[in-house]
Amino acid sequence: MIKAVRGTRDLLPPDTALWNFVEAAVRDVFRAYNFQEIRTPIFEETALFSRSVGEETDIVSKEMYTWEDRGRAASDKGQSLTLRPENTAGVVRAYIEHKLWDRGLNKLYYIGPQFRRERPQKGRYRQFYQIGAEVIGPASAGSESPARDAEILEMLATLLDRLGITDWNLELNSVGCAKDRAKFDEALRKALEPVKDKMCSDCQRRAVTNPLRVFDCKVPEDQPIIAKLPRISQFLDEPCRQHFEAVQSILKSVGVEFRINDRLVRGLDYYTRTAFEFTHGALGAQNAILGGGRYDGLSEALGGPSAPGIGFAIGEDRLVMSLKETAEGVLRKPDVYIAPLGAGMNGPAARLARQLRQHDLVVELGDENFRLKKSLPTAERVGARYILIVGENEVKADAFALKNLATGEQVSVARAELARTIQGK
Numbered sequence: 001m002i003k004a005v006r007g008t009r010d011l012l013p014p015d016t017a018l019w020n021f022v023e024a025a026v027r028d029v030f031r032a033y034n035f036q037e038i039r040t041p042i043f044e045e046t047a048l049f050s051r052s053v054g055e056e057t058d059i060v061s062k063e064m065y066t067w068e069d070r071g072r073a074a075s076d077k078g079q080s081l082t083l084r085p086e087n088t089a090g091v092v093r094a095y096i097e098h099k100l101w102d103r104g105l106n107k108l109y110y111i112g113p114q115f116r117r118e119r120p121q122k123g124r125y126r127q128f129y130q131i132g133a134e135v136i137g138p139a140s141a142g143s144e145s146p147a148r149d150a151e152i153l154e155m156l157a158t159l160l161d162r163l164g165i166t167d168w169n170l171e172l173n174s175v176g177c178a179k180d181r182a183k184f185d186e187a188l189r190k191a192l193e194p195v196k197d198k199m200c201s202d203c204q205r206r207a208v209t210n211p212l213r214v215f216d217c218k219v220p221e222d223q224p225i226i227a228k229l230p231r232i233s234q235f236l237d238e239p240c241r242q243h244f245e246a247v248q249s250i251l252k253s254v255g256v257e258f259r260i261n262d263r264l265v266r267g268l269d270y271y272t273r274t275a276f277e278f279t280h281g282a283l284g285a286q287n288a289i290l291g292g293g294r295y296d297g298l299s300e301a302l303g304g305p306s307a308p309g310i311g312f313a314i315g316e317d318r319l320v321m322s323l324k325e326t327a328e329g330v331l332r333k334p335d336v337y338i339a340p341l342g343a344g345m346n347g348p349a350a351r352l353a354r355q356l357r358q359h360d361l362v363v364e365l366g367d368e369n370f371r372l373k374k375s376l377p378t379a380e381r382v383g384a385r386y387i388l389i390v391g392e393n394e395v396k397a398d399a400f401a402l403k404n405l406a407t408g409e410q411v412s413v414a415r416a417e418l419a420r421t422i423q424g425k
């Protein structure tokens with residue numbers, strides 16, 4: 001038997017109703033903040049990710065689905081392509097390709113699958129879904145302002161509250177600008193030099209190639225060493241420190257709670273200044289429900305003009321998981337099951353179904369083989385509130401037997417009154 005590939009999964013009903021509920025709330029909330037949707041391709045040139053996310057990151061060095069595409073002729077060297085492991089790089093590429101700076105400040109969002117070859121476990125998949133947003137534009141359009149950072153964070157708090165997710169924590173840090181990072185890099189190298197031989201082989205390599213990535217290490221034996229390393233907060237220059245202060249001050253004004261975590265560096269290389277994660281207690285080991293931050297130098301790193309930006313991506317799989325217990329009310333069951341009784345009743349029953357669906361009712365339609373005694377369990381399994389009987393007598397009278405399946409009460413209702421009766425008006 002052929003099964004879904006490890007780390008991928010089918011989303012089945014009734015869960016898909018939860019996914020739709022989340023996406024509808026997201027679109028609604030994002031609209032209020034004047035975000036518009038962007039859809040970028042699912043695969044891109046490999047170089048886009050290695051140049052933005054960073055060669056030394058786990059994502060690029062271990063987790064990408066990359067292949068050489070065939071050229072036109074057999075002798076052509078193919079292009080190296082990669083399934084997107086994240087969507088920020090694609091958005092910034094599109095910003096540059098379509099000269100979106102002409103539009104001033106761009107507030108864009110996306111919902112879609114991403115791909116990482118990670119070890120699958122609860123809350124971690126190889127095809128997973130992100131809901132993300134990016135604010136990007138020339139500095140003259142205000143893209144660098146701490147007001148943008150705070151607005152994004154407040155929007156996320158609003159979204160989570162709206163979804164009924166209450167016990168989230170916002171962890172906030174500033175990872176500084178390129179200059180701060182260069183000083184931090186040097187200090188890290190110095191601090192790692194005498195201890196790196198005691199660390200895992202990944203860290204020994206990182207200590208030389210990209211010391212910041214040592215903070216991604218999950219090996220338990222390395223943690224006491226990592227805990228003693230310098231913190232980026234000690235290296236922030238005055239403008240970065242003030243920017244970070246300003247973000248915090250606006251967050252306090254709007255009443256969004258946060259915790260400073262100066263060990264938070266995020267697993268992607270493009271971040272500058274504000275970096276953040278929202279965690280959720282109920283999720284277990286994979287407790288980061290979303291992450292994001294500023295990437296003021298990314299456009300330039302990809303050959304574009306200066307375009308400060310900030311964004312985030314929510315792990316939709318994890319969001320839906322943390323919602324499951326509270327989401328009973330989301331699943332809309334049929335309002336009515338229509339039971340055509342006897343030969344020739346399929347037509348009249350279909351006509352009634354059509355009429356009721358036009359009133360925004362959810363209708364399940366049976367077949368004229370329906371037998372009241374035998375088929376009732378089928379109708380009940382569907383979970384409908386009412387069963388509506390369509391037999392010859394009912395059609396003649398243009399009034400139908402409507403039975404409330406919870407109370408067992410049955411009444412005869414004229415066609416014109418049916419929709420209102422079922423809606424309980």
Ligand code: HAM
Nearest residue numbers: 086088124125128288289290291292293311312313315
């Ligand atoms: P990220 O932290 O790599 O950031 O991913 C964001 C979120 O995606 C994570 O917090 C997690 O909820 C979810 N996620 C990541 N990997 C998996 C997986 N294998 N299975 C399930 N969920 C996963 C980014 O991707 C950045 N592009 C975010 C960003 C946007 N920064 C600025 N703009």
